[in-house]
Amino acid sequence: MRLEDFMRKQVVTATATTSIREALALLKQNRIRHLPVLDNQILVGIVSDRDLRDALPSSLYARSDDHIIMTKPVQEIMNTEVITAHPLDFLEEAAKTMYEYKVGSLPVLEENKLVGIVTESDILYKMIELFGVNKASSQIEIEVEDRYGVLAEVSQVIRESKVNVSSVIVFPSATEGKKNLVFRVTTMDTRTVTSMLRDKGFHVLDPIRGEFLRD
Structure with a gap:
C-alpha cells in the first residue's frame, strides 16, 4: 500500500510568521499534533505540540514576558530539517523512516509541493487494518x-x-x-x-x- 492511498490530503499548515499562540490554537481546533510550516507554498519547517510546549513558560512561575513568548513566530522554534516522504512510497517504508529518524509524522511532497501528511497514528491504524x-x-x-x-x-x-x-x-x-x-x-x-x-x-x-x- 502506498501513502497516496491513505495519507491526509487536507493538511493544516502554518506560516513562518504564525505565532506560538496561533499555532497552539490550530493544533487544538483540528485535534492534530504536527503543523507543517510553509513559506510561499514551500515547506520550510515543521512544528509539533512538543515543540510548542517546550517553548512555553513553566506554569510554576509567573513571568513578565509570557505574552511576548506567546506572540513569537513559530520560525524561531520550528524544526527546519524536515524528514519527508513521497506519495508513491510504501507504507512499510514510511514506518521504517519514522522509526529510524524518531519522528511522529511525514509531510508528503510531490515536486516540492506539500500534497499530504501521514502520522504515526495513521500508520498504526492502517497496519491494524491490513493485518x-x-x-x-x-x-x-x-x-x-x-x-x-x-x-x-x-x-x-x-x-x-x-x-x-x-x-x-x-x-x-x-x-x-x-x-x-x-x-x-x-x-x-x-x-x-x-x-x-x-x-x-x-x-x-x-x-x-x-x-x-x-x-
Whole structure:
C-alpha cells in the first residue's frame, strides 16, 4: 500500500510568521499534533505540540514576558530539517523512516509541493487494518522449514478446511533454518483447521493444543 492511498490530503499548515499562540490554537481546533510550516507554498519547517510546549513558560512561575513568548513566530522554534516522504512510497517504508529518524509524522511532497501528511497514528491504524485485527478473527501461527513452496502447502490445508484467510505475515523464527507464518483467519473456532495442520505434520505454535472456546 502506498501513502497516496491513505495519507491526509487536507493538511493544516502554518506560516513562518504564525505565532506560538496561533499555532497552539490550530493544533487544538483540528485535534492534530504536527503543523507543517510553509513559506510561499514551500515547506520550510515543521512544528509539533512538543515543540510548542517546550517553548512555553513553566506554569510554576509567573513571568513578565509570557505574552511576548506567546506572540513569537513559530520560525524561531520550528524544526527546519524536515524528514519527508513521497506519495508513491510504501507504507512499510514510511514506518521504517519514522522509526529510524524518531519522528511522529511525514509531510508528503510531490515536486516540492506539500500534497499530504501521514502520522504515526495513521500508520498504526492502517497496519491494524491490513493485518485484519479490527475484524472478528483468530490468529494461527505455524513454524515451518524455510524452503520453497511451504507457504503454498500450508495455505492449501487452510483452504481445505474451508476457512477464509484475511492476512498473512512471514517472519524469521528463533530456530535456525525455520520461519514463522502467521495467518489471520475469519473464524473464532480454529480447532478444525489447526487439527488438520497438525495431521499434515506442521508445527502449530498458536493456538496451543488443548485450547477451547469459552461460553
